[in-house]
Amino acid sequence: MIASKGLGAAATAAIAKEAGVSNGSLFVYFVSKAALLNELYVQLKTEMGDAAVADLPAAGSARELVRHIWTRWLRWATSNPDKRRTLAQLEVADEITLESHQLVREGQRRMAELMERSRATGPMKDEPISFVLLIVGAIADTTIDAMIRDPDSASARSDVAFEAVWRVLAG
Amino acid sequence: MIASKGLGAAATAAIAKEAGVSNGSLFVYFVSKAALLNELYVQLKTEMGDAAVADLPAAGSARELVRHIWTRWLRWATSNPDKRRTLAQLEVADEITLESHQLVREGQRRMAELMERSRATGPMKDEPISFVLLIVGAIADTTIDAMIRDPDSASARSDVAFEAVWRVLAG
Amino acid sequence: MIASKGLGAAATAAIAKEAGVSNGSLFVYFVSKAALLNELYVQLKTEMGDAAVADLPAAGSARELVRHIWTRWLRWATSNPDKRRTLAQLEVADEITLESHQLVREGQRRMAELMERSRATGPMKDEPISFVLLIVGAIADTTIDAMIRDPDSASARSDVAFEAVWRVLAG
Amino acid sequence: MIASKGLGAAATAAIAKEAGVSNGSLFVYFVSKAALLNELYVQLKTEMGDAAVADLPAAGSARELVRHIWTRWLRWATSNPDKRRTLAQLEVADEITLESHQLVREGQRRMAELMERSRATGPMKDEPISFVLLIVGAIADTTIDAMIRDPDSASARSDVAFEAVWRVLAG
DNA sequence: TATGAATGAGGTTTCATTCAT
DNA sequence: AATGAATGAAACCTCATTCAT
Structure with missing residues (x-):
């Protein structure tokens, strides 16, 4: 809805x-509509995060691991456009409490750790990891929207955007 | 408000x-609340766009020109946190019509042309310029939020983020 | 009210x-104020129509049957001056839809059939029955108003008006 | 409007x-919107009344005189459907004061006198002239509406309705 | 006298929330 | 635990009227 x-x-x-x-x-x-929205937000965000890190191989280069996450992330979003769109709305809703936003950040610690390794020697090595994650997230969201808008070029766009992300992270 | x-x-x-x-x-x-919001949206967005391209030197390398825009853009946003926050809300409000969004896009043609030159020989040369603009915009917004949240590191963050943007555009 | x-x-x-x-x-x-008014209109009009044709004898001359209806009709209206006044207002209200007006007309088919018989050989035999019904209705409404305004002469007025109606219908 | x-x-x-x-x-x-409406009402009603009794021959049978009025009256209404429709609305508006209604009645004294002669020996001779006038007015309005609705049969309908009115008045 | 911007009371409608069953 | 009718505050919007210019 x-x-x-x-x-x-x-x-x-x-x-x-x-x-x-x-x-x-x-x-x-x-207990209230706000409670429902918050719960929905945390659940969807968690589902998205879980999908992104699913089947993550134990070994592999940082690039390969980030690429793995990138692919799953975008696949989940384009396969679940409704959930993605809902998430986009909830992200900016003022009913969503600070607690929920923090809770969600906890749940993405796995992804954070991976990013951490990837940017450790790159040009963003001195920035807070939260900032780096937000930047990557912003690029991902923009890419997802473009993929949903224009499904024919989705695959190519995903590849190009990943290279851009990698340049951001690793130079 | x-x-x-x-x-x-x-x-x-x-x-x-x-x-x-x-x-x-x-x-x-x-004529209606929606009309007010749309007018506000277009006006703020125009103000932001104008601020970004103000005093643009006639000559200069693409990098210098984009750097110029980047600096003004972020300066406007951090100097006008209320307007910036309002814009962020309006951007996703469903009262904002397609017309307003298109109107705004027209007003940013100047910025688009500059981006065009910058990415023309880079790794994103085959993507639609609208997509490239959205990516850069997403990075800018994320950076602005970080700068407002943590004013002490604002300057450094702006610099690092610009380098990231340049890597995205020009490789 | x-x-x-x-x-x-x-x-x-x-x-x-x-x-x-x-x-x-x-x-x-x-669902809306208009819906309420429409429902009220149809209900009152139906009640009035039902009152008019109640206890209608199976047999009898056309004149007797029309007289029966006339009497019940005016009795209902003068006994329920509030409903009658409300009906008069709703009749010309522009919130009342075409559907409601048509619905009401269906409900008065019984009265229409009787009028049909009465005017069949009279001077109005070539007019549309709807026109004849409207004329009779207009005389009835005018009579009712006069009866409410001046209750003492109500009975006499009803009789005189019925004779007038009968002259209109049957010559 | x-x-x-x-x-x-x-x-x-x-x-x-x-x-x-x-x-x-x-x-x-x-002085107020109500004042405007009242003035409009009186003016339109006066115009209508004047049109009805215009060119009234000094002599002639009662029937001829009433016929004359009837014709002019209906001609005015069908030639000025907007004014007629406005009048119909104002007639039932509760902004129209008792004074206006009385004022209008004064203005129709000429018509009243004619009706008086026509019904003087007829079956309605003992009714108040105001009631007789209202009955005739109701029939006229109904006829006018029918004429506007179906212009092709307007002339025939006017004739038939006049005969009905005459039967009401003179038996 | 003519104007038109400003007003604010009042109208209809929506909707999160409660609570008796 | 589940229901759904009832609630009333609050939202958006209209419009007759005023009044300084």
Whole structure:
């Protein structure tokens, strides 16, 4: 619902109906609409993070590992455009608390560690890792949007963007 | 108001009060709340674009010109954190029409031309210029946020991020 | 409320208060104010039509049957001056849709059939039945208003008006 | 404006614009919107009444005189459908004061006198003349509406309706 | 006298939340 | 635990009227 109509048009009554439960039941499980949104946000973000680091080989060069993550990340997003779009909306919603944002950052520690290795000797070696992660995330999101908008060039765009990311990280 | 409380909390009554006019007067000048937001969006975006390309020297290497833009751009954003935050909210608001987004894109043609020259021989030479612009914009926004969050390192962060952008564009 | 203050003064808030429910509850049962008015119109008009043809004897001359209807019709209207006044307002309200007007016409088919028989050999035999019905309705409404305005002469006026109607129909 | 959009959609601002004067000027000449509507009502009704009794021959049978009025009356209404429609709206508007309604009745004394002669020996001789006038007016309005709706049969309908009116009046 | 910007009360409608069943 | 009717605050918007110029 959020993906198609936007956050503003997602009334609790409509959400409950779509979920096949009654209006009141929604508030049995979520103390408020904000709580529901926060939980949804953390869950989607976690799912995305898990998808990105799934099947990560134990060994391999830093480039190979980042490439692995990059590919899974973008694949998840383009395979789940609704979830991706919902995430984009929730990311900037002011109902999402600081706690949720922090919780999510915890869940992406695995990815952070990998980035850490990749940029350790590169030109961004003195920046906070959180900043580096945000930069890479921003590029990824932009790439994903372009891929969804223009599926025919999706694969090529993903490759070019990965090279750009690698130049950012490793020079 | 939008900057501090978010778009959801910006009721027309509150906006009018803040502006020192009556509720009704607001609708004398803007046909609807959406119209107000769209006009605000276009105006802020135009102001930002103008600030970025102000005092652009007639000659100079592509790198110097992009550096010039980058500096002004980030300076405007960090000097006007409220406007920057408002813009970030409006960018994803669904009240903003396609027309406004297109109008804004027209206004940034100057920047687009410069980017065009910079990436013409680089690794992104075959991508649509709109995609390249979006990538650079995403990096800029992320950098701006970091600069506002941590003003002490703002200057250093801006420099490092510019180098990253240059690597993205020119290899 | 409509009867006493007019349609313009019947705010949904006032209607809800009068009905003993909250403002919001009104919109649980009626999708909009227009929907409420339309439903009210159809219901009142149906009630009036039903009252007019109630207890209609199976046999009898055309004149007797029309007289029967005339009497019941005027009795209903004078016994329910509020409903009658409301109906008069709704009849010309532009919130009432074409659908509602047509729906109402269906419901008065019984009356139409009787009129049909009455004017079949009279001077209006070549006019559309809808026109004949409207003429009779206009005379009835005018008579009802006069009866409400001056209750003492109500009975006499009803009789005289019926004779006039009969002259219109049957010559 | 009232004719086309209905009374509800005739805002003073729109009326002023249509009239080619400023918003404020309207209130220089009319103390309130209600005053404007009342004046319009009286004026239109007077115009209609005047049109009906224009060129009235000094002599002639009662039937001929009523026929004369009937013809002019319906001609005016069908030639000025906008005015007729406006009048229909104003007739039931609750902004129109009792004074205006009475004023109008004065203006129709000429017509009343004629009706008086026509029904003097007929079956409605004992009814108040105001009631008789209202009945005739109701039939006229219904006929006019039918004529506007179906211009092809307008002439025939006018004739048939006049005969009906005559039967009402003179038996 | 003419103007038109400013006003603010009032209208309809939405929706997160509650609570008796 | 599940329900869904009821709620009322708050949102957006309209418009008759005023008044300084």
